[in-house]
Amino acid sequence: MRTSTPEAAGSIASAESSARSEPVNHVRLSGTDVTTPDTLEIDMDVRDVDAVADRRDEVVAAVRDHAATIAYQLALLQGGDYGRRELSTSGGDWTVKHEAGELEFLLFSPKSGPDTYVVSTKQPPEPAALATALADYPNLVAAWNAYVDSLGGVLDDVDVEFPEPASTGDLVAERDRVLSAIRETCAVIAGEIHRYEGDDYGTFTTRVDGARWELKWDEGAVSYLRVGGSGGVYLLSQYEPPSAADVRELVEPFRGFVDAYNEFVDDLESDLERVELG
Secondary structure (H helix, E strand, O other), rough: OOOOOHHHHHHOOOOOOOOHOOOOOOEEOOEEEEEEEOOOOOOOOOOOOHHHHHHHHHHHHHHHHHHEEEEEEEHHHHHOOOEEOOOOOOEEEEEEEEEEEEEEEEEEEEOOOOOEEEEEEOOOOOHHHHHHHHHHHHHHHHHHHHHHHOOOOOOOOOOOOOOOOOOOHHHHHHHHHHHHHHHHHHHHHHHHHHHHHOOEEEEEEEEHHHEEEEEEEOOEEEEEEEEEOOOOEEEEEEOOOOHHHHHHHHHHHHHHHHHHHHHHHHHHHHHHHHOOOO
């Protein structure tokens, strides 16, 4: 059994007394004392930025109103729903962008340093960067005015006496005459096939010089006459007529289409003649 010596007991008692006498905020850390005050007080003023921000917003609003005139005039000049124009000054490059005649953004790209969106739909600029940009803003206005002045009189010598455009009336009349004859012929074919097959609708297809011709009818009336498959030319349809060039190109092959139909009927008659009853 281990017993404490009087010297050891005295050391322990001294240590406990020392520990009780140290303040609570006194921390011993690796042989180094770190003392913290019971109450932390910092007597330093923090400047309020409200005045700077308000002034910045006031200046940006004034620039927005002024530059909006440039954006509107640019929209009138370009004639589109949106656009932009870059203008160079001694201090850098400016970009004016508009949408539907309204200023979308005003960008300043100085010759040195980062770009500054003086006006944008996002965050406002830093005050110092704004001040640098606005020092060059009068140069932007001067550059815009010079650009507009450079366009003055550019159309003065343009001759607006143009040749009289030729009429397509006779050409359209000839096309319609040919198509009318084709439609009448196809109406006869559609009626005959409808009477023969007895169906309410159907198609007659054949090939002429390698091209696929398809006549579709609906209750004996012509629905369409198409040449060349699904991506081909609709010689007859319920919608717009084909071009005169297509009509002229397909008139002669149409004769082959009618011949193919006649051969189809001849083959049917020949088959029926060989049918014996009883």
